[in-house]
Amino acid sequence: MDGQDALLTAEALAFLAALHRRFEPERQRRLQARRIRQSTFDAGALPDFRPDTAHIRAADWRVAPLPAALQDRRVEITGPVDPKMVINALNSGAKVYMADFEDSTSPTWANLVAGQQALRGAVAGTLEFTAPNGKHYAPKPFAEQAVLMVRPRGWHLDEKHVLVDGQPMSGSLFDAGLFAFHNARALAAKDRGPFFYLPKLESMEEAQLWNDVLDHVEAELKLPRGQIKATVLIETLPAAFEMEEILYALRDRIAGLNCGRWDYVFSYIKTFRRHRDKVLPERGQVTMTQPFLRAYSELLIQTCHRRGAHAMGGMAAQIPIANDTAANDAALAKVRADKLREVTAGHDGTWVAHPALIPLAQAVFDERMPGAHQKHLTREDVLVTRDDLITPPIGSITRAGFEGNVEVCVRYLAAWLDGNGCVPIHWLMEDAATAEIARAQLWQWLRAGDLYLDDGTPVDETLFERALMKLPSLASTDIPGASRINEAIGLLDRLTHADELEAFLTLPAYRRLD
């Protein structure tokens, strides 16, 4: 692969191998702990705040101060790591750019190598790119660029192209380790981190594992202790019960928590996959104004502000709609309402999926948040109980909602298998987190028994098969991943009929990649 040798030098490989040897056993223990905890939920237990860590929640402590670059995070753009996207995001006018190896990247070896190369070029100031249409891209001067953050893959994913002692290494350690190895000293020299976004954590022990990894990286690369800063996505239901503990485990380097709403909803479904009384309505009805999601975001704000950390909002899925002014206005109105809810509740910043949404999000935050952040809003009025976090909203499943889930799963899986981890489908941004909601719902709905669409049609095998049978014709269109549509149909069929809900759709899909 072009550029691979310059990245995977003997020194870089030795650095990665040391990370693997030191942290792989604990990663496996953490993954096993997830499975054990899930088996208790499957047997009827409910998540709750931990009695064994009550002393952490009760004690008086604050997180370490943050560098100047992390004070004002009002608008953060996220996106995959191909060179054009990296340059567009750095130049976008957002305060922060989260370069994403996770939900929006299909981890083909080519994507990972190109992404690491692009980020290395961005940090070194050498990145440029010419598109096939001849358009040339180069980052603006450093002072005008968004602050770079990197989101490595979650703990569950392996990197099968790098074997250490015959075992695939962790995707998290590969992404974060390789990025730090090549860029940490240059970033530290500019007081720009490195900064990471840490995805899909489920417990304080997983946060502790990240802290140990980042301590090790700092020691190996001779960086000051605490130089690397991390923002943790609270995007699993179990983690919502351990926000204080996660902040505490990373207290010398935590920059904030983020409401990763899409994975959070997925995690809710996964956690309660065997709980008939917790079945959620269709995806479109599970919005952030539903009480259980409002409770989650308000608890996150209160927790962060009490401890001196930023409370970041999340991603509205709407993107600009070309050639239809009315539809575009309606989509932007939804994004605006979402950002207004966030800033009013006390969030210190938000995410956008597309550069055209930056002015809109920025205007909402500028108007309501004159300072760099609003950590002074401690939201003492918020009182969130276990039941507030787990009580499902009332709603329905429409035929369009059911069929939409099937279509999104198939089209997203096809794109992902084809190397594209983020695609617009019906003018919504779809990535691994949004697609997971659709995939997990189908599995749960077909097993729930006695479940009906709002028009009285039983939610059953026939409904699923009919929805699936509409899709093979997509193979002859020009949508992203068209050539993998039939493979995606087969994969969704198997995932939906499996006795157990697969923990992540990217696990079986990754076996088919490359």
Ligand SMILES: CC(=O)SCCNC(=O)CCNC(=O)[C@H](O)C(C)(C)COP(=O)(O)OP(=O)(O)OC[C@H]1O[C@@H](n2cnc3c(N)ncnc32)[C@H](O)[C@@H]1OP(=O)(O)O
């Ligand atoms: C649940 C979560 O985890 S959310 C976080 C993960 N998801 C994301 O990060 C979403 C990132 N967004 C995207 O990938 C894209 O916006 C998509 C796939 C949704 C839509 O992409 P497109 O259909 O290509 O959008 P569109 O054609 O309008 O793009 C216009 C321009 O904006 C650029 N652009 C679009 N999104 C981004 C982005 N997120 N970052 C940087 N540039 C972007 C495009 O590269 C294109 O540039 P060009 O004019 O130089 O060619």
Ligand SMILES: O=CC(=O)O
């Ligand atoms: O990563 C973000 C999410 O919403 O999931």
Ligand SMILES: [Mg+2]
């Ligand atoms: Mg996510």
